[in-house]
Amino acid sequence: MARSEAAPAPTWRRHMRSIPWQSLTPLLGLVFLLIIGSLLHPAFLTPTNLLNVLTRSAFIGIIAVGGTFVIIAGGIDLSVGSMAAFLAGAMILVMNALARNDLEPLTIILLGVGMVLVAGLLAGAANGLAITRGRIEAFIVTLGTLGIFRSLVTYLADGGTISLDFAIRGVYRPVYFGSFLGIPYPVWVFAAVAIIGAIVLHRTRFGRYVRAIGSNQEVARYASVRVERIRTLTFVIQGVCVAIAVILYVPRLGSASGSTGILWELEAIAAVIIGGTALKGGSGHIWGTVVGAIMLSFIGNVLNLTTAISEYLNGAVQGLIIIGAVFLQRGRSGR
């Protein structure tokens, strides 16, 4: 306090102006939500509640880390929600089939995890190759695969629900519900994915190329960057991230159906955009996406804890926050 009094007002103001407010908006928004939440309900700021919210944000968060790569490179992936449902369904079916072969539940789970990672990688590669090799807009391709994956899972479930074998479910359950050092596994995985994602995006050639392609694909091409390969890889990363989210999701409910992961694609894109990544590509941060995913999760939580606004209005509040976040982040140069 003493120092701010001593300094003349203009200097202080200049100091305030030098803070990159625009890139901090997601964080400020989160702090704002936490304050609102703690005012609304005494249980809000308890560790149990906070960890609960964090655990639930892991699915969208992990998918959104992949989405950050896709969007920064100038693409978009609308298929992630359907892809998650399809991968979950396929994973359960494979594990159930293996269960009939007298294998150890742990072996079965490891095989299932390996299978789903490969399947996610292939699904992402399919999106990516159709876009780069087929020269079709990412929006169109992933709109198509959104429908394909969704109907595949409904077909596999024969219109109903695919349920995981009970013996396996018991062994697999702790992956979602268990914790290490008091912090649930999904939060650890989310943190690991985010940290690896941030390192890859900000500290590797690949990450630099992703940003270069997003700001001007032609410049990257003329600078001898393998544009198609890099763009395809962003979709592969997205697919693997979806697979990781599915690995955490399956033990939670132990089932998958045609309505699994509905609208996850929009939540994931929203998390990326709230986090300050430009929808037209070129720039963005993983940490922003993480904050964005956590924020979305808190909105639902705050609405659940309060009676002031119906929880049925969750989507409306999320929508307002997305629009507000982008409004605040819009560069002054944008005019």
Next chain:
Amino acid sequence: MTRTEPDSLASRSGLAPVLVGRGLSMAFGPVEVLHAVDIDVVPGEVHAVLGENGAGKSTLLKLVGGYHTPTAGEIVLDGEPVHFRDSTAAEAAGIVMIHQELSLVPDLTVEENVFLGHERHRFGFVDYRSQQRSTRELLATLRTRVDVTRRVRQLSVSQAQMVEIAKAVSRDVRILCMDEPTDVLTGTETEVLFDLVRHLTDDGVAVLYVSHKLDEIKTIADRVTILRDGDKVGTFQVGDLTPTDMARRMVGRDLADMYPAKQPVPEGAEPVLELDDVTVPGHAEGVSFALRKGEVLGLAGLVGAGRTELFEGVIGLRPASGRVRKDGARVHWRHPEDAKHAGVAYLTEDRKGKGLLLRSGLRENLTLQALERFARPFTDIRKERAALHRAVEEFDVRVARLDVPAGALSGGNQQKLVLAKLMLTTPDVVILDEPTRGIDVGTKRQIYFYVAELIAKGTSVVLISSELPELLGLAHRIVVMQDGRVKGIVEGDDMNEETIMAYATGLRHDPPSVPARAEVRRGAV
């Protein structure tokens, strides 16, 4: 030349200036780029603004055109001070600007672009027929044959420039501001443009004409205001100055030796890059020539001769067929990365669209092409910074701070940055495509001397250029292309403008018999 004769000037000197700028200053943030410049323009006069890149020419024009508000000084129109809120307000007052960067909408047709924002209506609907008719008439006066219902995206750069000009003059124009309009035009198109300017000035239109081409100013302008580093050097009658005078005042020193002394290519120099019957579909056909070690090989031709596309094909940016040899070995580069590994670097002619990430920093731009040298496996930002410091030093990039985006640099400094980026890949063959387009005289000279340094070190250079003096000043031999084919390779005494233009326009060709296929192709176009 009759335009600059005293009597025609005398008749105009009686007229009051239609527009006066008094003490115009402009600052972007803390940086003032224009310091208290006075300028006035009289109806019927062409008033040129001359200066190096970054001298403040374009800024001055944008103040007049309402794109920026001056931080100090005032603009007086017909004796009344005016404050334009934006360019639309300036346009309403009859001040129309033709931009350096095209401001056409690529996916609208020619006619829609010309009338964009000024559509004619009939019964509440856009009157396309009337708009099309007027656009056709307008383009006819510009002797530009373009289908007005085509989309601008499908036009060549020079055609688009003519449409841009047509759009400007379709407005009720009293003061026409032109910012380096001939940069993308061919010689003939430039002539047509000058005719148009003469028509306009005869009708009493005042023209502010920004250029860095001295011969153009000599041809078209009545008076010239010279700027240097944001200061006004002075306003002169063009007839009183020789081009050398203008250049000296513009850069503040003598430019007697624009080109470095030409060193001969060593006897028996090995060919480093050989093209044998290379075809790039739709652009170049059956091209053969060889670049020797330590040589500057010029590539002359009119816009559309296929020179850029030929080399884009060679380095793997476009599909191409034929045989290419590097250091005697057959190569087939499918991707620019292959060419990079083989030591071949290509400088694009489109600096802003393909050369630089305008919104990214200088460091990211500099290292993009050779990033593997800075990432093992994680990017070493400290090493990148050191490289940037070295590049700024070596290439004399003039910039106050190193943390600005590349788009903030002036054209000349941007080009130096692109060149530095290319050289980080340590190539031994460098293909420079229009390396001095849109660049001021001083920077041009620096680039010429840099080319001389390169070949002294044993690097070989292909120089694609539309400026003949540049080719004649630097190249050891010149390949002349027309319509996708090599028409001749000139050297020694044949290296003069007349011979090259004869080849470039198809009046002459070696070998004398052109295959029938080419005739058919040209007939079809």
